[in-house]
Amino acid sequence: xxxxxxxxxxxxxxxxxxxxxxxxxxxxxxxxxxxxxxxxxxxxxxxxxxxxxxxxxxxxxxxxxxxxxxxxxxxxxxxxxxxxxxxxxxxxxxxxxxxxxxxxxxxxxxxxxxxxxxxxxxxxxxxxxxxxxxxxxxxxxxxxxxxxxxxxxxxxxxxxxxxxxxxxxxxxxxxxxxxxxxxxxxxxxxxxxxxxxxxxxxxxxxxxxxxxxxxxxxxxxxxxxxxxxxxxxxxxxxxxxxxxxxxxxxxxxxxxxxxxxxxxxxxxxxxxxxxxxxxxxxxxxxxxxxxxxxxxxxxxxxxxxxxxxxxxxxxxxxxxxxxxxxxxxxxxxxxxxxxxxxxxxxxxxxxxxxxxxxxxxxxxxx
Numbered sequence: 001x002x003x004x005x006x007x008x009x010x011x012x013x014x015x016x017x018x019x020x021x022x023x024x025x026x027x028x029x030x031x032x033x034x035x036x037x038x039x040x041x042x043x044x045x046x047x048x049x050x051x052x053x054x055x056x057x058x059x060x061x062x063x064x065x066x067x068x069x070x071x072x073x074x075x076x077x078x079x080x081x082x083x084x085x086x087x088x089x090x091x092x093x094x095x096x097x098x099x100x101x102x103x104x105x106x107x108x109x110x111x112x113x114x115x116x117x118x119x120x121x122x123x124x125x126x127x128x129x130x131x132x133x134x135x136x137x138x139x140x141x142x143x144x145x146x147x148x149x150x151x152x153x154x155x156x157x158x159x160x161x162x163x164x165x166x167x168x169x170x171x172x173x174x175x176x177x178x179x180x181x182x183x184x185x186x187x188x189x190x191x192x193x194x195x196x197x198x199x200x201x202x203x204x205x206x207x208x209x210x211x212x213x214x215x216x217x218x219x220x221x222x223x224x225x226x227x228x229x230x231x232x233x234x235x236x237x238x239x240x241x242x243x244x245x246x247x248x249x250x251x252x253x254x255x256x257x258x259x260x261x262x263x264x265x266x267x268x269x270x271x272x273x274x275x276x277x278x279x280x281x282x283x284x285x286x287x288x289x290x291x292x293x294x295x296x297x298x299x300x301x302x303x304x305x306x307x308x309x310x311x312x313x314x315x316x317x318x319x320x321x322x323x324x325x326x327x328x329x330x331x332x333x334x335x336x337x338x339x340x341x342x343x344x345x346x347x348x349x350x351x352x353x354x355x356x357x358x359x360x361x362x363x364x365x366x
Contacts, residue, residue: 026086027362028105028155030211031077032132033164035111036329039075040068042111044093046125049112054311055298059319059332070111072297072319073332077107077162079339084160084359092135102143105159108132114169115199118181122172129165129202136209156210158362160355163206166219166253169195170245171228171328188241192249196256203260203269213358215342216257217272218250224282226296227327230305236294238282250275254351261352270358273349277338278330281323288337293323297331 031037035049042050050068051057057066059073068091069075078088089105090097097106110127112120117128127135143152174182174191186194206214222228223242232239250273257269285293297316298309307313309326316322325331330338343355353361 026104027084028103028159029077029081029084029086029089030105030136030156030159030161031089031107031109032129032136032162032206033109033217034113034168035070035109036167036217037075037077037107037162037164038068038070038091038109038111039077039089039107040091041093041107041109041127043068043091045110045127047112047123049110049120049123049126051111051309055313055315056309058315070326070329071332071335072325074335075332076164076335076338079332079335080160080162080342080355083339083343083355092139098142099146102139102146103155106136106139108135108139109164112168112172113165114167114173115165115195115202116169116173116182119169119173122176133205133209140210153210157212159211159213160358161206161211161214162217163203163214164217165199165202166195166217166249167222170219170222170242170249174245175242188245189248192245192252195249196252199253200256200260203257207260207264207268212266212268213362214269215272215355216253216269217274218253219246220274220278221282222246224278224293225328226294226299226303226305226324228305229294230302230327236303246275257351267352270353270355271351272342273345273351274338276349277341277345278334280341281334281337285323288323288334289321290323290334291321295322296324296327297322298326303327 043052051070052066052068054066058064060067081088087104089107090101092106092108112123112126113128114120120126140152140156174180182191221243223239228239228242229236254271257271260269261267281288282293294303296304297319298313300306300313304314305327319331320333322331323334341349345354
């Protein structure tokens with residue numbers, strides 16, 4: 001009996017060590033940005049920008065319950081983590097983010113925020129970028145307490161970082177009202193240049209805080225989302241003003257990331273052409289197995305693009321056949337195509353390299 005207990009103890013110790021080593025051996029993932037990547041931080045904040053009620057999460061496995069993700073299931077960072085064999089990052093504000101879970105990384109994103117601090121003011125208590133960075137510094141302190149300062153620095157330097165910003169600066173700021181404060185202050189090209197100058201400060205701060213591999217997503221095709229089709233489009237055509245704004249902003253973003261990389265002497269920042277990735281299935285939804293890229297699965301009004309996705313909304317029976325889940329956010333299946341492009345896309349959509357190349361290079365470094 002004593003021998004059996006000793007063997008069981010050894011097995012438990014071995015399993016524990018293997019689990020810890022597996023967590024330590026897999027690259028950490030750190031996430032910053034807005035609702036496209038928020039995994040539930042806003043659940044803990046005094047804000048209306050939240051996805052914590054049904055039917056959000058209807059396809060989330062295994063619970064099929066809302067998680068705070070603006071998705072019918074998984075979101076972009078979840079799918080990237082799955083592809084690299086990492087566990088999904090917990091929201092930084094989650095009480096579960098402690099102990100060894102800190103080694104997996106953390107998600108600091110908050111729905112409604114933008115590059116600018118005045119973006120999303122209607123959502124009140126959200127985590128603007130400077131606040132996300134304050135929490136990132138606290139995360140590093142907690143990580144150091146868990147594994148030591150040197151190991152914590154190594155984890156942060158070796159982490160894959162996802163930064164998704166910009167869309168709200170247009171739809172929830174500049175174009176929010178016909179004569180918004182920002183639209184009276186700037187023309188669209190001037191505003192795009194201003195956003196890029198502010199975004200550069202954010203990325204440089206992220207670099208100062210230790211990030212060394214950062215995917216920076218440009219804005220999607222803002223004029224083609226169901227919310228804009230519902231309010232600004234006559235016959236379902238993409239709204240020209242918003243499309244043009246995105247097409248001015250995104251090339252400036254690519255150039256800015258190149259400039260920073262040249263300044264720091266390394267390919268730290270990788271520009272992700274989310275505009276083209278989305279346009280692929282928006283312009284030819286049938287080729288991707290979608291029945292529509294104009295009508296949201298969950299919503300009401302024209303194109304299901306009016307208001308919020310709630311328990312009272314129209315809800316499609318098969319989310320896999322809709323490119324958009326709600327008035328603003330792609331469905332889980334659509335995100336799968338975006339992640340595929342992030343891993344294997346050519347240099348016109350992943351600049352200067354795709355994520356598969358990054359993983360191959362970094363496997364020799366970290």
